[in-house]
Amino acid sequence: xxxxxxxxxxxHEVMETLGPEExxxxxxxxxxxxxxxxxxxxxxxxxxxxxxxxxxxxxxATAVGASNAMEDGDYLLNHHRGHGHCMxxxxxxxxxxxxxxxxxxxYCRGRGGSMHIADVDSNNLGANGIVxxxxxxxxxxxxxxxxxxxxQVCLVIFGDGAANEGAFHESMNMASIWNLPIIxxxxxxxxxxxxxxxxxxxxxxxxERAAAYGIPGVTVDGNDVLAVYQAVSEAAACARRGEGPSLxxxxxxxYKGHSKSDKQAYRTREEVRDWQExxxxxxxxxxxxxxxxxxxxxxxxxxxxxxxxxxxRAVEFSxxxxxxxxxxxxxxxYA
Amino acid sequence: xxxxxxxxxxxxxxxxxxAEALRECLxxxxxxxxxxxxxxxxxxxxxxxxxVSAGLLAEFGExxxxxxxxxxxxxxxxxxxxxxxxxxxxxxxxxxxxxxLAMEQLVLQAAKVRFMFGGKASVPMVLxxxxxxxxxxxxxxSESLENWFVHVPGLKVVMPSNAYDAKxxxxxxxDDDNPVIFIEHKLLYKTKGHVPEALYSVPLGQTxxxxxxxxxxxxxxxxxxxxxxxxxxELAKEGIELEVLDPRTLRxxxxxxxxxxxxxxxxxxxxxxxxxxxxxxxxIVARIAASEAFDYLEAPxxxxxxxxxxxxxxxxxxxxxxxxVENIVREARKLxxxxx
Numbered sequence: 068x069x070x071x072x073x074x075x076x077x078x079h080e081v082m083e084t085l086g087p088e089e090x091x092x093x094x095x096x097x098x099x100x101x102x103x104x105x106x107x108x109x110x111x112x113x114x115x116x117x118x119x120x121x122x123x124x125x126x127x128a129t130a131v132g133a134s135n136a137m138e139d140g141d142y143l144l145n146h147h148r149g150h151g152h153c154m155x156x157x158x159x160x161x162x163x164x165x166x167x168x169x170x171x172x173x174y175c176r177g178r179g180g181s182m183h184i185a186d187v188d189s190n191n192l193g194a195n196g197i198v199x200x201x202x203x204x205x206x207x208x209x210x211x212x213x214x215x216x217x218x219q220v221c222l223v224i225f226g227d228g229a230a231n232e233g234a235f236h237e238s239m240n241m242a243s244i245w246n247l248p249i250i251x252x253x254x255x256x257x258x259x260x261x262x263x264x265x266x267x268x269x270x271x272x273x274x275e276r277a278a279a280y281g282i283p284g285v286t287v288d289g290n291d292v293l294a295v296y297q298a299v300s301e302a303a304a305c306a307r308r309g310e311g312p313s314l315x316x317x318x319x320x321x322y323k324g325h326s327k328s329d330k331q332a333y334r335t336r337e338e339v340r341d342w343q344e345x346x347x348x349x350x351x352x353x354x355x356x357x358x359x360x361x362x363x364x365x366x367x368x369x370x371x372x373x374x375x376x377x378x379x380r381a382v383e384f385s386x387x388x389x390x391x392x393x394x395x396x397x398x399x400x401y402a
Numbered sequence: 403x404x405x406x407x408x409x410x411x412x413x414x415x416x417x418x419x420x421a422e423a424l425r426e427c428l429x430x431x432x433x434x435x436x437x438x439x440x441x442x443x444x445x446x447x448x449x450x451x452x453x454v455s456a457g458l459l460a461e462f463g464e465x466x467x468x469x470x471x472x473x474x475x476x477x478x479x480x481x482x483x484x485x486x487x488x489x490x491x492x493x494x495x496x497x498x499x500x501x502x503l504a505m506e507q508l509v510l511q512a513a514k515v516r517f518m519f520g521g522k523a524s525v526p527m528v529l530x531x532x533x534x535x536x537x538x539x540x541x542x543x544s545e546s547l548e549n550w551f552v553h554v555p556g557l558k559v560v561m562p563s564n565a566y567d568a569k570x571x572x573x574x575x576x577d578d579d580n581p582v583i584f585i586e587h588k589l590l591y592k593t594k595g596h597v598p599e600a601l602y603s604v605p606l607g608q609t610x611x612x613x614x615x616x617x618x619x620x621x622x623x624x625x626x627x628x629x630x631x632x633x634x635x636e637l638a639k640e641g642i643e644l645e646v647l648d649p650r651t652l653r654x655x656x657x658x659x660x661x662x663x664x665x666x667x668x669x670x671x672x673x674x675x676x677x678x679x680x681x682x683x684x685x686i687v688a689r690i691a692a693s694e695a696f697d698y699l700e701a702p703x704x705x706x707x708x709x710x711x712x713x714x715x716x717x718x719x720x721x722x723x724x725x726x727v728e729n730i731v732r733e734a735r736k737l738x739x740x741x742x
Binding site for chain 1: 439441465466468470471473475476478479480481482483484485486487488489491506507510511515516517518519520521522523524526555556558578579580
């Protein structure tokens with residue numbers, strides 16, 4: 068059974084802020100993210116992209132729940148498994164796919180690739196190839212917001228692995244002492260590459276670390292899009308009221324390997340299947356919306372096709388896009 | 403073309419120390435531009451470990467003179483994030499040695515963000531840090547690591563050698579839309595020089611011909627510039643003329659005046675405090691050797707650099723670890739006399 072009483076309860080709580088159209092768009096976004104990731108994997112297998120990629124299949128609820136809790140003008144910093152965050156933030160599938168395929172029309176003109184997609188115009192300050200690389204940068208974004216006296220909030224998303232980097236400690240502490248408007252969203256997908264979170268931490272919940280910095284910390288079901296939405300909304304409201312940073316641990320699971328070279332010897336097929344069959348974020352949300360009468364089963368099924376169609380167009384756009392010109396190789400290093 | 407980039411003719415002969423010149427630049431840029439702020443360890447009430455920011459907290463308040471915990475990666479990250487979102491931060495790393503704790507943020511984030519994003523973001527930040535030996539601070543407080551940064555596309559690297567340049571180069575660094583590593587020298591902080599009161603810029607990427615001469619070109623950085631000038635005074639008594647050049651900015655490097663100078667003198671000596679192997683001198687030597695100046699060389703190009711050891715504590719050992727005036731005199735004399 069994918070639905071739990073908590074999920075149903077949460078639905079009733081968020082109904083006041085999210086209307087049916089928003090709920091439907093969130094589900095479509097989750098489908099589109101999954102379609103993007105599945106197509107990314109296919110394109111890699113077909114030899115149409117080089118390099119590696121980090122797929123977020125199974126983690127769509129965290130990306131969509133978090134982004135929908137933020138407002139226009141807010142900032143995003145995210146991590147290497149970041150396609151979903153970027154898409155949920157509102158980036159165009161065409162330009163994301165073009166970046167993934169290394170095209171001039173991509174967000175980074177083919178210079179960044181999968182791990183560095185950024186859309187500065189929408190205050191998406193970029194994914195990061197370094198674990199916890201964006202976490203200290205959030206401090207500066209928070210300081211800048213404070214000094215510019217705006218009501219913006221910075222959402223920084225990182226994984227469980229990043230929470231064991233020294234930079235995490237420095238950043239959390241600075242954000243706390245200066246009361247900065249930052250949401251630290253730890254996407255705990257259970258493994259830092261092959262290192263199980265249970266072996267890498269001697270605490271039950273990563274959110275417990277918030278206490279060490281004197282800030283609120285909460286752990287939520289990261290495969291329940293509304294739970295993530297609710298927690299991030301509360302943290303954002305808190306930040307906008309001038310009450311400083313929060314740490315949210317979003318417990319989720321990646322279905323695919325860490326990257327393309329992962330043989331996944333560190334976990335069992337049964338474990339993966341258990342998450343897919345019992346806690347899949349898209350199945351859960353679809354079931355919930357059908358049960359609540361927001362969509363029919365047929366509409367739910369059609370959304371998957373809509374997501375695939377968006378990605379079909381994105382691939383077509385990318386394949387028809389020009390490659391970067393080698394004559395421009397040296398551009399863009401200095402302003 | 404050789405040009406003297408001397409200070410504009412002074413209306414007064416006002417002198418400031420190198421530290422005072424830096425402070426005056428910070429004060430004036432902060433007064434003029436609300437986006438400029440300072441962030442670092444003990445820069446507030448304490449005034450910075452070397453006193454550069456003394457008094458600025460009282461003048462600008464805690465929001466613009468931000469004392470941090472001992473968190474170098476956090477300081478660098480704070481500068482990057484603020485710079486990406488419209489501010490112009492000036493960070494301070496208390497001793498250059500400690501920048502090792504912030505290398506990821508500087509090398510993998512600050513330097514690369516713009517390029518990785520297809521030229522769509524800029525990181526207008528300055529990170530000041532004192533390098534160099536001579537204070538008895540031993541191996542972990544005396545590093546000269548400039549060439550680590552010179553090796554990174556996306557960063558600019560500045561090393562002022564005197565008070566006038568310190569103020570003008572810092573202004574240019576703050577105005578620059580790129581991350582600038584601004585390396586001061588501990589022994590220079592108390593040295594005095596003419597510094598105009600009005601705010602001025604010394605453009606990044608302009609080598610300064612500090613002294614003209616016809617026998618040996620000496621390319622020196624940071625504190626080695628004043629030592630090279632002292633050596634030139636000594637050798638002038640023997641009729642040997644040194645031409646002393648100060649790149650001021652290591653990246654970007656303005657090598658044209660260096661090449662022109664070597665074409666004139668036919669002899670070149672490169673002097674820096676950092677260890678020789680992998681040091682900046684190698685780049686200068688390579689630029690000379692690969693240029694048209696090669697045909698004008700009358701002697702091998704020589705380097706004079708720090709000994710290949712960590713900086714020792716004992717005063718005499720420390721003294722002998724890095725080039726001193728007498729070392730420059732000796733090397734330049736040998737070059738001039740063909741005794742290499």
